[in-house]
């Protein structure tokens with residue numbers, strides 16, 4: 001490694017890696033850390049100094065070593081060092097990939113036509129191009145087999161699976177986030193746990209006006225099939241959430257109750273349908289038939 005990368009590349013490289021790590025680790029708001037904290041600047045300067053010092057020491061050691069070597073070893077060492085500084089390994093790869101004949105032997109590949117002094121060389125295809133071509137053939141063969149012979153998933157199938165996955169993810173999300181319901185998406189809950197939770201909510205908030213059995217008092221009878229503001233889970237949810245007509249006394253409960261609770265208490269209210277309360281209030285509003293749901297909305 002040391003022989004491959006010259007010091008004028010190595011020192012800045014290590015320095016900027018350390019600089020990057022420092023900036024990443026130290027939280028300094030919008031400003032860079034070395035501007036915000038002078039100590040960081042000092043630290044970085046120190047790092048730079050140490051890096052240069054290490055290079056200098058290694059250089060000095062090399063010199064000392066050089067003096068002790070015999071002539072032949074010295075020459076070998078210097079040649080190696082020379083080549084590393086010029087990045088020969090990189091330019092060798094580059095040259096190999098180009099595959100050009102050196103200028104000196106161009107006479108071997110020159111074609112014998114000549115248009116107004118413009119001549120043509122018969123170079124081989126450059127290796128980078130050839131290998132790219134071979135790789136694309138292999139890729140094409142693999143692709144053909146995978147998608148056309150063995151019917152691998154094409155992009156449409158992938159889209160379908162991803163959509164299905166997303167759908168199930170939404171379903172599970174909705175299950176965990178019950179409060180996402182509103183009057184448009186609510187459905188009648190039938191789980192005993194939901195209904196008993198709804199009953200509890202009803203008993204704390206609603207009995208004062210609707211009575212414990214829903215028979216009605218200040219508020220209307222909730223057990224008959226007559227509804228002032230519309231029956232069915234969506235309308236009932238809407239009434240509880242947004243309140244009744246103004247001045248009638250039914251407030252908008254969305255301030256006190258979460259959407260999930262409103263869905264529960266609305267389902268509980270609807271479960272009272274057809275029961276016979278002790279003191280039923282006379283029916284108010286119109287008879288609600290479930291088919292009317294789409295018209296009423």
Ligand code: HEC
Nearest residue numbers: 205206209218219220227228229230239244245248249250
């Ligand atoms: C302060 C008294 C009062 C309380 C408390 C109250 N309501 Fe009401 N409620 C009313 C009145 C009054 C109406 C009639 C509103 C109208 O005519 O616009 C009503 C209407 C309703 C309706 C619509 C009935 C229909 O025929 O369309 C439902 C459903 C309802 N309330 C449910 C509840 C629930 C659930 C609670 C508890 C979270 C509750 N109410 C709490 C007074 C109350």
